[in-house]
Amino acid sequence: MSRAAAALLLLGAVALLASLAFLNVAQTAVNASLPPVSKRLNASLAPLAGAWWDAADGYNVTHYSMKFVPGWPELYTVGMFAPTRAGWEARLEKLAQVGTATYAIALGGVTQITESQGAGPYVAIGQNTPLDWYIYGSQRLSVLAYAWFRQGGITAIQLMNFTAEPMARLYSQTFSCPPSTHADGFSDYCTTYATGFPDASLLKFYTWSAAGGSEAYLDESFGNPKPSVYTEGKNGYGAAFVNLTRWIGGLPATGNLTVQYYLQAAITGGDYLQLNFFVDTDGDGRPDVEVVYYMSVRGREPACLSSAIYGYSITCISMLYSSQSPPIKTWLDWTVTKIYDYGTVVGLALVTYSPNGDTKSWWDNLRAVKCMLPPAVSTYVRGWQYTQVYISPSTSPTSPPSLATEVDAYGSTGSVYADWGAAVARYSLPQPVPAYSTTVSVQGRYVRDSADVQNNVAYVSIGVDTDGDGIVDREYIVYRHDVAAGQTGVIVSAFFADSSGSPLVVCTVDSSGACTPGDSRFAVINAGAMATGNNYLWSYTLYERGAVIAVALAAADASGRADGTADDFWIYWDDLTVQYSACPPPGGWGASGKYVWQSYGYLLVSGSAAAYRTLVANALTYVANFSGLGTYAVFDSSLSPIFGVSVNGSSFTALCGPSSVPLGSLPSAVWVELRPLNGLGDVIIRDQYGSVLARHGCRYAAAPQYVGFRGGLLRVYNITALG
Amino acid sequence: MSEARRGAGGRRRAAALAVLGAAVIVALLLSTARAPAAASLPPAAPEGTGAAVLVGLNGTQTFRLWAPPGHAALWDVLFCNAAGANVTVAVRPLSAPREVRQFLFHVGDASFGWDGRSAREWHAALAPGECARGALEVLVDGRAPANTVYVVAVEVVAWVSG
Numbered sequence: 001m002s003r004a005a006a007a008l009l010l011l012g013a014v015a016l017l018a019s020l021a022f023l024n025v026a027q028t029a030v031n032a033s034l035p036p037v038s039k040r041l042n043a044s045l046a047p048l049a050g051a052w053w054d055a056a057d058g059y060n061v062t063h064y065s066m067k068f069v070p071g072w073p074e075l076y077t078v079g080m081f082a083p084t085r086a087g088w089e090a091r092l093e094k095l096a097q098v099g100t101a102t103y104a105i106a107l108g109g110v111t112q113i114t115e116s117q118g119a120g121p122y123v124a125i126g127q128n129t130p131l132d133w134y135i136y137g138s139q140r141l142s143v144l145a146y147a148w149f150r151q152g153g154i155t156a157i158q159l160m161n162f163t164a165e166p167m168a169r170l171y172s173q174t175f176s177c178p179p180s181t182h183a184d185g186f187s188d189y190c191t192t193y194a195t196g197f198p199d200a201s202l203l204k205f206y207t208w209s210a211a212g213g214s215e216a217y218l219d220e221s222f223g224n225p226k227p228s229v230y231t232e233g234k235n236g237y238g239a240a241f242v243n244l245t246r247w248i249g250g251l252p253a254t255g256n257l258t259v260q261y262y263l264q265a266a267i268t269g270g271d272y273l274q275l276n277f278f279v280d281t282d283g284d285g286r287p288d289v290e291v292v293y294y295m296s297v298r299g300r301e302p303a304c305l306s307s308a309i310y311g312y313s314i315t316c317i318s319m320l321y322s323s324q325s326p327p328i329k330t331w332l333d334w335t336v337t338k339i340y341d342y343g344t345v346v347g348l349a350l351v352t353y354s355p356n357g358d359t360k361s362w363w364d365n366l367r368a369v370k371c372m373l374p375p376a377v378s379t380y381v382r383g384w385q386y387t388q389v390y391i392s393p394s395t396s397p398t399s400p401p402s403l404a405t406e407v408d409a410y411g412s413t414g415s416v417y418a419d420w421g422a423a424v425a426r427y428s429l430p431q432p433v434p435a436y437s438t439t440v441s442v443q444g445r446y447v448r449d450s451a452d453v454q455n456n457v458a459y460v461s462i463g464v465d466t467d468g469d470g471i472v473d474r475e476y477i478v479y480r481h482d483v484a485a486g487q488t489g490v491i492v493s494a495f496f497a498d499s500s501g502s503p504l505v506v507c508t509v510d511s512s513g514a515c516t517p518g519d520s521r522f523a524v525i526n527a528g529a530m531a532t533g534n535n536y537l538w539s540y541t542l543y544e545r546g547a548v549i550a551v552a553l554a555a556a557d558a559s560g561r562a563d564g565t566a567d568d569f570w571i572y573w574d575d576l577t578v579q580y581s582a583c584p585p586p587g588g589w590g591a592s593g594k595y596v597w598q599s600y601g602y603l604l605v606s607g608s609a610a611a612y613r614t615l616v617a618n619a620l621t622y623v624a625n626f627s628g629l630g631t632y633a634v635f636d637s638s639l640s641p642i643f644g645v646s647v648n649g650s651s652f653t654a655l656c657g658p659s660s661v662p663l664g665s666l667p668s669a670v671w672v673e674l675r676p677l678n679g680l681g682d683v684i685i686r687d688q689y690g691s692v693l694a695r696h697g698c699r700y701a702a703a704p705q706y707v708g709f710r711g712g713l714l715r716v717y718n719i720t721a722l723g
Numbered sequence: 724m725s726e727a728r729r730g731a732g733g734r735r736r737a738a739a740l741a742v743l744g745a746a747v748i749v750a751l752l753l754s755t756a757r758a759p760a761a762a763s764l765p766p767a768a769p770e771g772t773g774a775a776v777l778v779g780l781n782g783t784q785t786f787r788l789w790a791p792p793g794h795a796a797l798w799d800v801l802f803c804n805a806a807g808a809n810v811t812v813a814v815r816p817l818s819a820p821r822e823v824r825q826f827l828f829h830v831g832d833a834s835f836g837w838d839g840r841s842a843r844e845w846h847a848a849l850a851p852g853e854c855a856r857g858a859l860e861v862l863v864d865g866r867a868p869a870n871t872v873y874v875v876a877v878e879v880v881a882w883v884s885g
Binding site for chain 1: 774776777778779780781782783784785786787788789790791792793794795796797798799806810817822823824825826839859861862863864865866867868869870871872873874875876877878879880881882883
């Protein structure tokens with residue numbers, strides 16, 4: 001074969017081969033541009049929820065994370081799906097799950113993945129198609145899923161990872177405070193002054209005798225122990241005068257006095273043993289009345305000595321102490337329990353008087369009990385003689401001394417509003433105490449004069465400052481009544497007066513004890529009737545906002561007056577007790593306003609006050625359990641609420657800056673959550689199981705600084721910060 | 724047979740082979756110039772709807788696909804016999820940039836192409852006008868720059884099998 005033929009043959013073979021084989025190169029230009037659907041984070045949830053992406057094995061993995069309160073259901077729109085081109089659909093398909101929980105992930109409102117559902121249907125993706133995530137669990141949960149995106153014949157698959165982590169408890173505060181009692185038995189306001197007459201410096205001696213022989217001097221040779229004061233009346237009197245003003249600054253006439261005496265022989269016939277008291281009734285320091293207590297068998301005209309001692313004559317009242325001679329040759333006590341109805345005793349004379357004989361006595365160990373009103377007590381009196389407030393050293397429903405209120409009506413016209421008389425002792429507490437769950441109680445002994453007309457009311461008034469301005473604006477009146485049929489009693493305010501300064505009449509009281517105030521500032525409590533000579537308890541427990549700042553003990557006589565103590569009545573008050581619980585807020589808590597306490601088992605925020613603390617680092621939610629009336633909020637640096645809730649019983653209102661949104665009546669509400677997120681304030685109200693009863697999201701621009709409470713009257717049992 | 728006759732006969736066979744070879748070359752040249760008309764084939768797919776790979780012709784086909792980084796993009800794909808005769812086909816990856824992590828064809832139960840670690844071929848027999856329906860899965864690395872075009876080449880070889 002020629003070379004040419006061989007070449008042609010080879011060419012033919014190649015041509016044959018070429019006719020039977022085809023070589024084709026398919027080139028694909030892969031355009032790697034934006035994803036079909038963008039996955040966005042609901043940025044306002046940060047840092048509670050987060051989203052980011054990374055690449056794993058070439059895949060783009062979109063991560064969504066969320067924190068949840070263990071054991072409570074959570075639901076958030078954690079993100080949004082938005083198409084970069086129109087017409088896309090998406091669905092989710094679970095690949096793997098680590099951890100257990102009840103959960104559901106939904107796209108566009110269509111459930112895709114749950115703890116028991118592996119995948120969901122395609123959902124058209126519009127602008128801002130929500131990605132909702134519900135979880136109810138207690139442990140970390142991680143779900144890996146495919147996100148399928150489809151448009152016509154194109155499908156793109158991406159990985160998504162959902163991770164939920166339980167929040168940790170970062171801060172927890174409960175509140176407690178033991179009960180306290182403020183008690184006053186009125187026993188600390190009496191001082192006993194005593195002297196054994198060691199010398200004659202306190203004494204001034206006066207004698208008179210028709211025929212001479214009366215004597216008065218300091219006997220150095222006899223006494224109990226010696227010396228003692230010797231007085232002898234021989235056809236006259238011998239007297240030893242003690243200037244009580246100089247000795248003890250005067251002695252309230254309602255006080256008592258004791259002196260020892262010793263008789264060498266019995267007093268007989270018209271002989272007298274006398275204690276002459278000189279009483280200043282008008283406060284000028286000079287005596288206006290001489291009151292003579294005396295012992296005499298038959299004598300009824302004791303010696304009055306004001307002219308001899310003071311140089312002028314005054315009314316002299318004689319009070320027979322005993323008409324029998326006391327035992328002789330022994331030291332005996334002579335006690336006068338109430339010298340006079342009112343005024344101040346400025347002088348005392350120890351007197352032996354025998355107009356027609358000779359009587360001798362020794363005196364020793366003078367002891368005076370001087371009682372002053374407590375510094376905490378201020379008084380108001382209106383009435384006839386001897387309407388007054390004083391410490392009684394001798395009478396009490398329990399044990400003397402006591403605080404006495406004595407009253408006679410101001411007039412007898414028959415008009416209660418014109419005639420009423422009142423004796424009021426306003427007792428200011430050392431410091432305001434909570435008006436919530438505080439009990440005020442006091443014992444009282446009721447005594448009325450036999451001539452008294454039964455139109456008497458005795459009451460305890462509890463003055464409450466409800467708004468924190470330090471002024472009483474509500475008065476609780478617990479009253480007892482002794483009002484005869486056809487009579488009318490009266491209650492006047494201890495804390496509220498009209499423009500002229502006269503106390504307001506709260507109500508009249510009929511014989512059944514009914515009292516109907518016309519002013520809402522008064523709350524009246526009928527404690528029942530009272531009868532003279534009996535002891536009673538006045539007691540009441542308050543559940544009011546604000547603080548108790550004073551308690552008044554009062555007696556009011558509606559009408560009818562008489563001179564002296566006739567027609568008067570007395571209440572002897574004792575053992576005033578205020579039981580309360582008040583401790584400062586816990587460390588780290590601040591208070592704005594007056595009335596924030598830990599009280600019993602809660603934090604009491606009352607009377608327009610606020611209690612707050614700085615936000616806890618890394619906390620995502622603040623869970624509080626409280627009741628009452630007030631606000632729970634996240635505050636800015638000036639303590640203005642940024643967002644929160646106001647509560648009034650079971651009625652809740654969401655607060656968002658200056659606006660509010662009623663959430664309705666939620667009687668099963670137990671927990672209120674505040675979540676200060678990224679410009680979103682989430683308010684969640686839950687029942688005892690954590691189920692969401694109401695929810696409100698608040699967009700804000702302010703800078704959260706504090707979380708806390710404002711009353712009203714709010715009892716906060718606990719608050720917990722988680723994150 | 725005389726050498727002359729053999730020589731004359733050999734010249735005739737050689738000439739015939741030469742003519743046949745020349746005719747085939749002309750046909751080959753003609754076949755690369757345009758795809759044979761095949762009424763049963765779908766038209767070339769535009770971007771966004773998939774691809775139809777023609778089997779049984781020579782030359783280069785170009786497709787444009789969209790695969791966002793990090794997403795496994797799935798495209799419908801057809802392998803269609805355009806040779807007018809039964810063919811045996813072999814498809815194998817030629818080249819792929821490293822940013823393309825997967826370029827896998829799924830036809831029936833078979834997967835072939837580039838899975839990020841190795842390349843696998845696909846062998847199949849197609850009757851004239853027959854199309855094998857499958858899917859192309861493309862994964863561009865999630866960290867690869869977006870808005871970039873990556874070119875992947877696949878060699879398609881077909882033999883007439885009778």
